[in-house]
Amino acid sequence: MGYCCLMAVDREHVLRSAADLLTRRSTATMDEVAKAAGISRATLHRHFAGRDALVRALESLGIEECEAAVDAARLDDGPAGEAVRRLVREIQPAAGLLAFLYGESQLWEGEPQNDGWARLDARIGAVFQRGHQSGEFRVELTPAWLTEALYGLIASGAWAVQDGRVAARDFPTMVAELLLGGATRREES
Amino acid sequence: MGYCCLMAVDREHVLRSAADLLTRRSTATMDEVAKAAGISRATLHRHFAGRDALVRALESLGIEECEAAVDAARLDDGPAGEAVRRLVREIQPAAGLLAFLYGESQLWEGEPQNDGWARLDARIGAVFQRGHQSGEFRVELTPAWLTEALYGLIASGAWAVQDGRVAARDFPTMVAELLLGGATRREES
DNA sequence: CCAGTGTGAGACATTGACGTCTCACATGGG
DNA sequence: CCCATGTGAGACGTCAATGTCTCACACTGG
Structure with a gap:
């Protein structure tokens, strides 16, 4: 019944377009998410039980x-500096999604955060x-702060x-x- | 009728506690904002016509x-570097409010932004x-990007x-x- | 004392998003 | 050909937040 492949492709596509949309408008409606993916709200609900499930999948x-x-x-x-440069370059395609999740994470207060982040x-x-x-x-700048600042700069950059205040090709440098x-x-x- | 002074003080206090609360939980209810200010929702509505008006006042x-x-x-x-250091030090008390507004500004898409920001x-x-x-x-880092990054770092720092990942006294340095x-x-x- | 004013508490309707459900349709495989 | 599965469209009911309204109460100045 093609469950693993076809469904996965669709689910992947839905996730991608949801990420694109929510990156721009983090309060977008389930309706808008569905439209953006080119499917109906009913089908969106067949893939993700609700908004929470969608956000958790995006996470x-x-x-x-x-x-x-x-x-x-x-x-x-x-050198550590070169490693950080490589990291920023590799992470750029995910920057928009990261920015959305970074903003969203300010709201999950109390809930145990995903181990993945730790x-x-x-x-x-x-x-x-x-x-x-x-x-x-x-040494004045602690690793915890540099990590936090990296996330913040990635979000700001995205x-x-x-x-349009920064060209996409300049993102890694900036x-x-x-x-x-x-x-x-x-x-x- | 004491409009300008007494009302202003109350309004100021309401704004302060609203800023405190919304900095921590940007989706707080009008009810919660009222409780946080120690007033009833009705009185809150007498000061600010609605949530939009409150947010605009906070802006x-x-x-x-x-x-x-x-x-x-x-x-x-x-030196410009010393000027930036002084700016960060002076802006720290407002950092929480700034972080809230920085996140909120991602949502106001289309609406003409307040001239004050420009x-x-x-x-x-x-x-x-x-x-x-x-x-x-x-010169590789444009003024526009440095300004944006300053806002982002202030928000991340706040x-x-x-x-509790960074001590408040370390904020300006970091x-x-x-x-x-x-x-x-x-x-x- | 009393009128005026501001407030708290709560009831009420409205709105928007959400989740669930049904039904018709199309497409693809047996 | 025919059936099954997935989909789109849309109709509900639910729920939370909002905005409005009323009413009783406290305080304050005349």
Whole structure:
């Protein structure tokens, strides 16, 4: 009955367009989500029991994409700074979804957050810690804060791109260079 | 009838507690906002015609506090980096409100935004531009992006403080030093 | 004392989104 | 050909938040 493949493709497509829409308008209606996916609200409900289920599925998708980006970035290889640059580049396609989830996570107060985020926080925090230990990064900025700031800058960057204030091709530079080097100009070394 | 003074004080108090609450839970009910202010929902409606009016009043309050912080920071004086540090320090008390409004502004799509934001963007963007012209700041990072990133980092910092991931006393350092200097350690000059 | 004013409490209708259900239709496989 | 499965359209009922209204009460100044 083609359950695993056809359904999965459809579900994937629905998730993608829902992510696209909710990234722009995080309060979009189930109706709008359905229209955006080109299906009816009834069919949307057949895939996802309700809005909560949809958001939780998007959360899982976001975690998967982040993990994939972290894998692809090989955070343990080479200088920590280069690892962060690779991470930002790999994570750009998921930036919109991340921005949506970052805003949404401010609302889930009390509910136990998905373990996936804790795992990701640990993996990303580790690269900043490595930078500290190697003397590459400043010790005044804690790994927890740098991780938080990375999420925040990714969200800000995604919104700036969406509103046309930043070109999409400049996203990796803007985010990574600000996070790593800051605004102040380097002295020639 | 004491309209201008007594009403203003009450209105101010209501706005403050609404800002406190909505900073933590941006979807709080009018009922909850009223409880938080220690008044009834009816009285809340007597001060603010509806939720929209409340949010718009909070927006005006946020703009006022930002303008005050920008004034107090004397952005035109001294090195641009020091000006940004002063700005972050002055703006910290309003950081929670700013974070709420920053998230909310993602929803006002289409509606003409308050001129106040444009004025603030211009004033803050100017200090980054000044840093560019003086050679103090890197030209790869545009003033528009640095302004956006400043808002984003302030919001991230406010949330991190609220969740206890960063100490309130470290807020100015974390935000300003990341924005200006980035994570990479400076060579001794 | 008393009139005026602001307030709290609560009832009420409205609105918008949600979740469930039914039914007709189409498409594809046996 | 015919049946089955998935879909679209739409009609409900539900529920939470909102906005409006009324009424009783407390306080305050004349």
